[in-house]
Amino acid sequence: MKRDFLNYKIAELSELQDDAKRKAIAYFHERITAFNPELNAFLEVLPLSANYSSGSLSGIPYALKDNILARGTRTTCASDILKDYISPYDATVTARLKAEGAVLMGKTNLDEFAMGSSTENSAFGPSKNPWDLNRIPGGSSGGSAAAVAAGLVPFALGSDTGGSVRQPAAFCGVVGYKPSYGLVSRYGLVAFASSLDQIGPLTRCVDDAYAVFKTIARKDINDATTINNGVNLKANDLPKIDLKGIRIAVPSDALDFEGLDERVKSRFLEFVERLTEKGAKVSFIELGILKYVVATYYLIAPGEASSNLSRYDGVRYGERVESENYEEMIKKNRDIGFGDEVKRRILLGTFTLSSAYYDAYYRRALKIRRIISDRINKVLQEHDFILNPTTPTLPGKIGEISDPLTYYLMDIYTIPANLAGMPAISVPIDPVDGLPVGVQFMGKRLSDLQLLSVAKEAEKLSGAYENGLAKLPERWLHV
């Protein structure tokens, strides 16, 4: 029986003969062409090309979130202000994937400049959740998550500033992994909040996440925040880990959070039960910091964003509006170039960085960030991992939520990993009413391999998988 390319893991795809690989590339290209009009996962689909080098990802099709540069392609950040921007160089991750033979199929949709949790804030329209086209795929890497969840590509890269890889992975029923800060170069990732941003893969299994991670992670001379000797990436396979005796902390304050959907909570507790049955030592602990994380995040991230986005002034990028003077001109340019959410965060960031308020807000947020980090470190000295639902809710309907604060609170479980620079991964567990649910493991800084190993064990306890890969919704199975 001829196996469908959808049932291959990355390692298996890369072992195909050249003609089979070319067929696989054409197959995924055909799927993208057929399904993207409904999903709006891709903002740009590249012409079919079978040029690829040999390497560990030889001939593997993939997609890039459209805030990551690939020389010669448009990088819009889903913003009007960059709609005509052609990348003049390759991001480090792009170059490394290319060097290992991966084949870029296109650029995926996102919340403008990665600001949002739904991929509704795109200048080019929202992406759809492959499980229910009326629902959001999550964000901001919603296009990448939808592309992987509908089987348009075996993997896609996203960027995760407060949960932007893990949350859409949870909403779309795929694996989303944010590596430890500093392991993956940000060179060529359009900056949102530099001290929090980290590029991570969206895949249909943890093995695939590891295969991609192995290729993109390591010190980059172009990114001074990358580190040496963080993690041993030589091994072909993930180290084995035994769930027996593993110490897992579940923050009970996360489960007490009033925004937590009861259905998500019960699925999560069922999953915890399965872990316990396998011998994991689960303790419910008081993390004690959750009530501060959203506030801290929304001081630091917009502060950095307001600075990172000041280069888009309509002089070099975007449309230029004729004006009386320079100040007037940049005001008008930025007014027509940016969407509401981006403007909201720029205003917030500009305010909190202003000299009159810096001490009261930004400096204090930096201190609290340190406290949050210390607290997580403390818990992770006593436990191997922290486990919680990836998101408090199921994916909502497109256009349903108009209050930005409600969205901000939806990142409460994912933000701590970004504030503390820890690795974290979302793995799909059994769905509720046909909608995916994810759980998140967070590990110590630079414990990425152990984290991936435990996530791989978790996959075995999940009802979301078939033959080692996350299941796809029926409707996308056949072109």
Place this chain on the structure above:
Amino acid sequence: MYKTIIGLEIHAQLSTKTKAFCSCQADVFELEPNTAICPVCTGQPGALPVLNKTVVEYAVKAAVAFNCSINLRSSFDRKNYFYPDLPKGYQITQYFTPIAENGYLEFKLDGNEKRVRIRRIHIEEDAGKMIHQDADSISGASGSLVNLNRCGVPLIEIVTEPDISSPKEARVFMELLRDTLRAIDICSGDMEKGALRCDANISVVDEESGTSSNRVEVKNINSFKFVEKALEFERERIIKALEQGTDVDRETRTWNFTKRETISMRSKEEENDYRYFPEPDLPPLQLSGEFVEKVRKNLPELPQQRVQRLIQQYGIPEYDASVLGSDVKISLFFEEVSRVTGKPKDASNWIMTELMREINQRGIPIDEMPIGPEHFKVLFQLLDQGKISAKIAKELFPLMVETGKTPDQLVKERGMEQISDEKLIEEIVLRAMESNPKAVQQYRDGKKNVMGYFVGAVMKETRGKANPAVVNEIVRRLLES
């Protein structure tokens, strides 16, 4: 009586090969616009800065030379503002923790010892440059051109305490600062080319009433002369206001080169809020004590140390030493000439006057001059042996510089040997006495300065080559016999 209080903020461009945060060429002064740029220095989306190690080394050199304490851990921050020549929308600088603090520079002025404290030295990157058409600033210009070559060029900013008490002192301080930067070889020191830029804060205190004026900032002063001129102008303007019982506005002004006055740029209310915050793209800069010690140990001799050493080692006057010592190349040349000739004072005289004049007139730096210590050695020998007069020597000097030939070659080629032949000189003098007996009588009647007439006659006939000492001696003898 009024007391003047001046503090300076000096930007020095570091003479590294590459820019502060990328590998673009750093010396962009004469390049075509927008030819030394890359994604990093033009702030393309996704580009990230990577700190140039040499920039750190140079900053530490400056910190050591200016007696600063060095922060082994410093950090980078962003200074945010909008301007088309600032492609990222922010400048990377060190605001919260600079690389060095609490230094000083000492010098002598009008016989008094002066110490100017240095508050801080920090690393930062330069912005680009704009050319506005039909206006002085971007507002009202019919068009503006942006040259991003200068973006990311490494600078250090040196901020003094308000310890400077006169415009002249400010100038002398700036000159010493330049000499020091040149001595440690981290900055060309050319104000005219923008490699050294100076902003000054000035206020005046009426010592009788104790009232103090507002502080005025004078920006973009681009020559050593203008440092003094602009501050003198500003000082007078402030005193005038105080005498009229008012005060100047607290504002930023700029020196207008053509009008020779300062003009208002902006008031304090228009000042930017730079929204400083820690630069998340660069980890804190951690230096090792060994690194700093190594820089300290390898630091070349500083101008003032050199001046003291020249006085002691060569026995030349303080004035000579300070002129020669201010420039490392000149002083090295002086030492070489002294060593070869064994005549430091003569060497000093010749270098300070004749050689420096040639350097200035020809605009050729000393290390490109075609003459070396050998030339001086021969020149001094010819003088000692009486083969040429001092006058001839001075005529010879520009020829040496022009041709690179040694003075003995030139003397031979052009027949410029000194004539000390007594018989020949006697004959000429006697002939002159015969043809002007009146002058001889005048001398003998006591009008001694007539002697010059006879000396002149000899010089005229020998075309200046006669040995003046011999001529004087013969003229006197014959007139008095």
